[in-house]
Amino acid sequence: MSRVAIFGAGAVGIRVARHLLAGGSAVHVDRVVLRDVDPERLSGALAVLDAAASEGRVEVELAPFPDRVDADVIVVATPRGTQLAAVRDALSGGIPVVLSGDGLAETVAVSRLADEAGERGVPVVLGAGFAPGLSGVLAAHARSWFDHVDEIHIAKAGAGGPACALVHHRALSRLSYDWRSGGWRRRPGGSGRELCWFPEPVGPMDCYRAALPDPVLLHHAFPEVERITARMAATRLDRLTAPLPMLSPTHVEGGVGAVRVEVRGRRGSTQDVRVLGVAERPAVAAAAVAATTVEWALDGRLRVRGMASLPEMVEPVAFLHTVADRGLVAEIFEGEHAVV
């Protein structure tokens, strides 16, 4: 009997629960435990998961939470500032963790628990969302086209729920970290404008440096790559207001977003480039990726019994096929202006 605990019943958490309870995959999840500090969110989740809840397959836990979690896998989809403690608690119980966070500082803080995860032999998947997450798997897949990869450039557009929007807002005013020629380059967020063509319907958008965790996770996965950067789509108003607190409440959920992964390298004696991408609402995509990762964890298919990023944990082609069944179709850009 498999049991999955989901911390955070927001835009991502509820959808992860829905995927896991829907069935149709090789791995059956019997019960889902949803934890949140907001009773309204939990009652909304119960309404969404009505059929499974009426069968007794959904439990909800409102703060204050019990000390121990009875689960086979824990999904951490909570707002920034709460993820480190959640991962630490899960590790102390020896329970595998799937973390869908996209904040740089918190991802780095969680990565410091890598030794403990390795010693305990507990899989902890960092960045199991849209970006980081699917972006890294696309990079791993694109890498198979090359004999040697020189550069990986990630761009993303759009935000999931309000917590994700807040992380994006702050990221534009923080330092970004790019990996270049054996060292980290710190650059101001909001700088380095680059026009990136995302899959339709998102299309071309100006992207800027931001405090994103993708380069950190990708460098861990692909230490031989000489240059790794990440950019985020933003408007001029986003950049102008980034240093200020968010003055107006965010939407419940953003619209369609996208990730774009550009991989440059050598094949034989020629230089080549591959551009892969996916367009979807970020929370929908993050939930599909996280749910698939949970199923792989339950099935014992994760490749590392310790802490690692998603592209290190999964076989890319099989993973992309699985998420495609959930509506996340990877695309490739072909044409003279593949690199803009």
Added chain:
Amino acid sequence: MRMIRRAIAALAAAATMAAGLRMAGGAPVERQSGGWRPLEGPDLT
């Protein structure tokens, strides 16, 4: 004095127009060639 006032007014008008144009941006850039297609097949190529 009148000249200074006119110069300041002209500068303010120019700055306002520039800020407006900067915030509004131009027309989106149209793609010139190429496009996205789904990855297909067992190897997703």
